[in-house]
Amino acid sequence: MAVYCTTWTFYGSVGRAAVSGIGFLPVYLGPTLVMALGWFILLKMIRIVKANRITSIADFISSRYGKSHLLGGLVTIIAVIGIVPYIALQLKAVSSTVGLLLSYPEIVMPHRSPTMSVAADISFYIALILAAFTIVFGTRHLDATERHEGMVAAIALESVVKLVAFIAVGIFVTYGLYGGFGDIFEHLATHPELQRLATAIPSGQGYTGWFSLIVLSALAVLFLPRQFQVAIVENVNESHLRRAAWLFPLYLLLINVFVLPIAIGGLMHFSGQGVDADTFVLTLPMSQRQEGLALLVFIGGLSAGTGMVIVETIALSTMVCNDLVMPLLLRHRGLALSEAKDLSGLLLGIRRGAIILILLLGYCYFRLAGEAYALVAIGLISFSAVAQFAPAIIGGMYWRGGTRGGALAGLLAGFVVWGYTLLLPSFAKSGWLPGDFLTQGLFGIELLRPLQLFGLTGIDEISHCLFWSLLANVGAYVGVSLLRPPMVAEATQATVFVDALRETGPIGAVLWRGRAKVSDLQELVGRFLGPARAEAAFAGYVRRHGGRQGDKPEADARLVQFAESLLAGAIGSASARVMVASVAKEEPLSIEEVMHILDEASQLRTYSRELERKSRELTAATLELREANERLQELDRVKDDIMSSVTHELRTPLTSIRAFSELLRDDPKMHLADRERFLGLIVSEAERLTRLINQTLDLAKIESGRADWNACELDLKEVIEQSVAATSQLFREKEAHVDLDLPDNLPQIMGDRDRLIQVMLNLLSNAAKFLPPGSGRVRVVLSLLADGLQVSVTDNGPGIRPQDQELIFEKFRQVGDTMTAKPSGTGLGLPISRRIVEHLGGRLWVESVPGEGATFLFSLPFAPQHEPAVG
Structure with a gap:
């Protein structure tokens, strides 16, 4: 696809940058946007071309609108006339660089005399040589697929050569003649006359010009015959489009990195010497006697020009043969084509003759008008011509109502306006038409001035042409198409094209x-x-x-x-x-039969899609049922685990209550002190039993998803203070000291106040159990994280061994299970706390070194509207 980068890119981008700074960029932003955002258009075109064996852009449009010979012929004429200036651009660039090399070691800008004979003009011989190259690469035999693998390989190699050559001269100018990008732009600051190159949107071009060039280049990368040839016709695997979507924009980026440094360096180096900015890429190495680099640059420019000419003329010759000459031959009974045994030689001869004719037309345009324009300006004339294909192609791929008459009217209207507002002015500027044509308009009517049509002023000539030509094109295409419904052939082909991604x-x-x-x-x-x-x-x-x-x-x-x-x-x-x-x-x-068949096909497709949708729904429902069944099995397992654990844990307090009760019953004369002690133990065990049952039920609700939650925005500092106050008696009994580090004005979190108080009470009471009597210390810290708040509760107890630090979060497991004594409690406080914190979007964990105490930490996210900005 890098055949898009012709001598326009290789030489002309520097010339445009020397005049308008970064004004050369829109021509490459359009293709980049197409590959990034409009790749699906290319995909659909590839599918259509493969399914219908389409060989050219004329064949594409002709096929869409009922396989019309007239429409294919019109597209071919527009393409040939529109691309001739582009071919002239290549001839101008190649002949100019040949002339420069012949003047080495001096730098003498080639000067063409209007009276120069064709025999003395090197451009004429270059055109013939390019014709020979094209015939060798593209018309050796007739292929039913119209693919040219050898040509594609040659174009790929040329693309690498021109990229390497341009980057080489860019590095030479940027880091050889100057000290890098910074040095070049520092020199720019000392040249006031060049300050215009540093502006974001150069004066005189404006946002309208940028927008027009982006649209124009986006359409060109889709509808230039050579781009259609390499990206669509030559495509052998549509998956290659995924690679092209990033590799082609990368190529455009690399080949444009050094454009502005070369332009600025050339302007400063050749200040006042009259060197054409289009030639800076070649003349800068020549001025420094860098023969090898100058030769590499010439080869790179030659690759850029020949690659374009070869692909473009192959595509155009195919269109001329298939859509202009063949229809005429088929209508000419005298040729007796029906009796001919093998016409492949005739077809090849027609294509080879078309190649020579097209290149000679390009040479003629170069002689007539090429000297009046810079390289980029010539290329934009061709871009504006191929943009006229856009309504018929895009409309044809997405609108069933487009008709042959609408496409003919749109193409004719757009082409006439393009010729009047852009092509004819190029001849007038070259002196081949009266100058009054530009200033006074056709027949002296000022409203018909080609560069200010109907009084539209204030925009550049490319934007002016694009506006009026596409307005006429789209208006005629839609208007005429709405006048009558599609005919049989049109309706058939509309279905093929519009449904290309589904058929x-x-x-x-x-x-x-x-x-x-x-x-x-x-x-x-x-x-x-x-x-x-x-x-x-x-x-x-x-x-x-x-x-x-x-x-x-x-x-x-x-x-x-x-x-x-x-x-x-x-x-x-x-x-x-x-x-x-x-x-x-x-x-x-009949049209009724066609529409009936298409309706049946559409109904079958709809029914098929409905079956697919029902199948997907059934599959999804089956998956949901499987997941629900697995969830039920998990809940059943959790229930069994809880029942097993609860049965085990309930046995201890119940056994104690029964034993003390039997002692009281069997010894009615027991001393009062012993009686009170036993009754106290019974009450304590009953309270433990109550706590165990309540916590077991609470954990079961949380794990089954049936727990009640009251989420709201809350201040975590208040929750901590309330929890510390509620457990203060525990710490007084232990003669322990509690330190609080709770900053003010911290963001709020989203949580359940009662549940978070439950978490804090569990952590604080857990810390109190393991404090050494008389010297216990607990520190509670609230701190700010990037995405939430963190709470830590640290004690100076015996600590927890590493292998036990996850066990304590299991149900009914306590650190005392693996140490010398089992602490009081149910073993459910920490599991419940972890599940509460995780439900609120946070995390609870422990950090501990045996003998140095333990730190329980949990974090919670901010409430959404209180998330702080993180730069």
């Missing part, structure tokens, strides 16, 4: 009804591809469909469609339709 088979086979002999179809294809290749193609078709050659003398609809697609690859879709009709007796379908 699984050729709709044309469904809509064909008639009779044809296999032998006649094979003979017909053989006339254009050669008998051997036709026989091989038909044999391959039969094998793919599980039959044997000669089984069926009568062709079915799909075989007729296959034969037509083979011919379409060689002579275009419209001509293929005519040729197949010459040997097949087709029964015409």
Whole structure:
């Protein structure tokens, strides 16, 4: 796809940057946006081209609107006339650089005399050499797929060469002549006359100019014949588009990194010497006697020019052959084409002649008008021409109502306006038309001035042309299409194109009804591809469909469609339709029949999609049921675990209560002090039993998701203070000291106040259990994190061994289980606390070194509206 970067990029971008600073960038921003945001258009075009064996952009538009010869011919004429200036650009760049090299070691800008004869003009011979290259690379044989693997490989190599050459001269100028980017822009500050290059949007260009160039280049990268050829026709695997989506923009970035430094360096180096800025890439190495680098730059520029010319002329010659010459030959009965045995040689001759003719037209435009424009200006004339294809192509891919008449009207209107507002002014500026044409308008009517049409002023000529031409084009396309419904062929092709990403088979086979002999179809294809290749193609078709050659003398609809697609690859879709009709007796379908068939196909697709949707829903429901069943099994397991643990834990207090009660019953004369002690133990065990039951129920609700939560914004500092106050008696009994570090004005969190108080009470009471009597200390700290708040409760107790630090968060497990004595409690406080914190979006954990105490920490996120800005 880097064939997009021609001598315009290699030389012209520096020339434009020398005039408008970063004004060269929009031409590359458009393609970048297309690859990033509009890749799906390319994908759809690739699918359409592959399914219909389309060979060119003229064939594409012709096929969409009923395989119209007239429409294909008009597109071809527009493309040839529109691209001729672009070919002239390449000839100008190559001939200018050849002239510069011939003047080495001096730098003498080539000067062309208007009276120079063709025989003395080096540009003429360059055009002939490029024609020979193109014929060798692109028209050695006729291919039904119109793919040229050798050409693609050559273009890929040329793309690498021109990138390496441009980067090499950029490094030489930036780090050889100057001390880097910083040094160049420091020098720029000392040249007031160059300060305009540093402005974001250069004066005179404005945002309108940038927008127009971005739109224009975005359309060009889709609809230039050479871009259509390499990106669509030559595509062998649509997955390559994913790589192109980032690799092509990267290429554009790399080849433009040094454009501005080269432009600024050239302006400062050649100040007052009259050196054309378009040649800075070559003249800067020449001025420093860098022969090797100058030669590399010339080769890079030659690669940029030849790559464009080869691909462009191959694409245009295919269009001229298939959409201009072939329709004329098919209508000329005197040529007796129907009796010809092999026409492949004739087709190749037509294409080779078209290549020579197109390059000579480019040379003629260069002689007539090329000297009046810079390289970039010439290229923009061609960009504006191919932009006229956009409404017919994009509308045809996404709007079923587009008709052949609408496409013809739109293309004609846009092309006429383009020619009047851009092409003819280029001849007037060159002196080939009267100057009054620009200043006074056609017939002296000022409203018809080509550069200020209908009084529109204040914008550059490219934006002016783009506005009026696309307005006329889109208006005519939509307006005429709405005048009547699509005809049979148009409706058929509209379905093929609009549904290209959904269709699984050729709709044309469904809509064909008639009779044809296999032998006649094979003979017909053989006339254009050669008998051997036709026989091989038909044999391959039969094998793919599980039959044997000669089984069926009568062709079915799909075989007729296959034969037509083979011919379409060689002579275009419209001509293929005519040729197949010459040997097949087709029964015409009415528009009602076509629409009925299409409606049935649409209903089948809708039904299929509905079945797919129901299947997906059933699969999703099955998955949900499986997950629900697994959840129920998990809940059942949790229930069993809890019941087992609770049964075990309840046995201890119940046994104690029963034992003390029996002692009191069996000894009615027990001393009062012993009686009171036993009754106190019974009350204590009963309270423990109550706590155990309550906590067990609470944990079961949390784990089953049935717990009640009252979430609100709250101040965590207040929660901590309230919890410390509630447990103060525990610490007084232990003669322990509690330190608080609670900053003010911290953000609020989203949480459940009662549940968080429960967490704090569990952590504080847990710390109190393990404090040494008389010397215990507990420190509670509230701190700010990047995304929330953190609370830590630290004690100076015995600590927790590393292997026990996760066990304590399991149900009914206490640190005393693995130490000398079991502490009081149920073993449920920490598991409940962890689940509460996790439900609120936080985390609870412990950090401890045995013998140095333990620190329990938990963090909670901010309430959404209180999240602090983090820079």
